[in-house]
Amino acid sequence: MGVGMKSIIQVSPGVPLYREVKRRITESVRHGEWPPGGAIPSESKLCERFGVSMGTIRKAVDELSAEGFLIRQQGRGTFVASHNQDRYLFAFFHVARQDGYKEYPKVDLVEFEKTRGDTTAAAMLRTEPGARMVRFVNKLELSGAPVVIDEILLPESLFPRLTEKRLRDRPATLYQLYQEDFRVTVIRTEERLRAIKADAFKARLLGMKVGEPLLQVIRVALSFKDQPVELRYSYVDTRRHEYYSAPMAAS
Amino acid sequence: MGVGMKSIIQVSPGVPLYREVKRRITESVRHGEWPPGGAIPSESKLCERFGVSMGTIRKAVDELSAEGFLIRQQGRGTFVASHNQDRYLFAFFHVARQDGYKEYPKVDLVEFEKTRGDTTAAAMLRTEPGARMVRFVNKLELSGAPVVIDEILLPESLFPRLTEKRLRDRPATLYQLYQEDFRVTVIRTEERLRAIKADAFKARLLGMKVGEPLLQVIRVALSFKDQPVELRYSYVDTRRHEYYSAPMAAS
DNA sequence: CAGTGGTCTAGACCACGTC
DNA sequence: ACGTGGTCTAGACCACTGG
Numbered sequence A, B: 001m002g003v004g005m006k007s008i009i010q011v012s013p014g015v016p017l018y019r020e021v022k023r024r025i026t027e028s029v030r031h032g033e034w035p036p037g038g039a040i041p042s043e044s045k046l047c048e049r050f051g052v053s054m055g056t057i058r059k060a061v062d063e064l065s066a067e068g069f070l071i072r073q074q075g076r077g078t079f080v081a082s083h084n085q086d087r088y089l090f091a092f093f094h095v096a097r098q099d100g101y102k103e104y105p106k107v108d109l110v111e112f113e114k115t116r117g118d119t120t121a122a123a124m125l126r127t128e129p130g131a132r133m134v135r136f137v138n139k140l141e142l143s144g145a146p147v148v149i150d151e152i153l154l155p156e157s158l159f160p161r162l163t164e165k166r167l168r169d170r171p172a173t174l175y176q177l178y179q180e181d182f183r184v185t186v187i188r189t190e191e192r193l194r195a196i197k198a199d200a201f202k203a204r205l206l207g208m209k210v211g212e213p214l215l216q217v218i219r220v221a222l223s224f225k226d227q228p229v230e231l232r233y234s235y236v237d238t239r240r241h242e243y244y245s246a247p248m249a250a251s
Numbered sequence C: 001c002a003g004t005g006g007t008c009t010a011g012a013c014c015a016c017g018t019c
Numbered sequence D: 001a002c003g004t005g006g007t008c009t010a011g012a013c014c015a016c017t018g019g
Helices: A017-030 A043-050 A054-066 A119-125 A164-168 A174-182 A200-206 B017-030 B043-050 B054-066 B119-125 B164-168 B174-182 B200-206
Strands: A070-073 A077-080 A095-097 A106-116 A132-142 A145-155 A188-197 A213-222 A228-236 A241-249 B070-073 B077-080 B095-097 B106-116 B132-142 B145-155 B188-197 B213-222 B228-236 B241-249
Touching: A017 A043, A017 A054, A043 A054, A054 A070, A095 A132, A106 A164, A119 A145, A119 A228, A145 A200, A164 A174, A188 B188, A213 B213, A241 B241, B017 B043, B017 B054, B043 B054, B054 B070, B095 B132, B106 B164, B119 B145, B119 B228, B145 B200, B164 B174, B174 B228
Parallel strands: none
Antiparallel strands: A070 A077, A095 A241, A106 A132, A132 A145, A145 A228, A188 A213, A188 B213, A188 B241, A213 A228, A213 B188, A241 B188, B070 B077, B095 B241, B106 B132, B132 B145, B145 B228, B188 B213, B213 B228
């Protein structure tokens, strides 16, 4: 049938239709039309809505679901990914025991303050230098023993009125809290790793000697359009645990 | 048109056609019909060959190219990924200077022996315990200073007659050597990381003090069907460099 | 059973590379 | 001009989920 009838939606020349469909779907989610965890319209409904054919809808939804943003379930529908789901419990937590056993950590808030980001933090979070930040430190225990310290920096502009109390209420995961309380959805992360010596503060919290090796993970969490939303320094005691890197594909 | 005419290729019920097409394409590459770096037949040719429609071919090639196994180039054709390409130089080398500068390391072979794998190595490489292995150690220099030590274990069954001389000839990358000399193609890797103390051997090679923190990367390289083909222990001096983890998607 | 996503077809035109 | 992959259409049947 070739190009067929004209589509309802307009795109600049050179922009594929399915990209515009992807953009519109993410827009609708961001604007709250379809909440995290909820279903989006069926593929045939989306055809009508956007005036494009099934194949185009499928290509758009295929990619969004490969990016982890939508979740398809045959026979049920397509859902907006939510951090409030089992599948997310270990998606961003990569520490496991050396024998491979994975468990979810018990989290304790040990510090909380409002501060201003230094130049490094401002650069990594793409805020102006000296922007207001929320800074807090969590201690993570596995099988009752402390294994990880997380130092977390959030731009206050994205997380207004985040309180110490809210963090002490033990949200299932931080990224779920970001999503539900602040409509900030973490899509992916970038990480850099180093081996460092434990300082007095970390050694005390982790029950190790000063100077012992510690795995440092510098993580930037990114939302839509690669906007950085969280800077996190993790310190992992790898005497009995390991850090699992995501599988590296050849591409 | 619905199910249309019957396809030439047969599949067990429940196995999608495009999966069978994927399997056949990888088979043809593995059997040497289309060499790494070479072009595979055009999509229309593949339609005839497999007796399926373009859409099905495209879905198969889409996935193989997302897995990094094929490379599409509009207007030119589709090629079998080869480790002998610029894009691969940093695909599996994740160490960069702290300011983000990336360079390709100068490699020196410092040990080479034929040995037998211990139980750990045998388990990770899925060989029988005590299988013959080739073991060698490389020292990697960046900007003239040693930064990484690689200890590499290969099952001799996959790499027969690999000689010390061949490794000293400075192949562009090891994975290129595996591919060209032994038809072993690395598709992806799995990595686990720890922070450890430098021992005397590593401290000497890296020009650091014994006991200084060192990043250990335990990597298993996998080929088709997730067959493990290489076990590598990397030790990275992260005083001036960092280890970049692959981006973590939400899925 | 009706509705969803999953697979598949047989075409068409477009954008790009090469000659 | 020609062949490649990239996009898109308008359908069809299949497999699964839920009432």
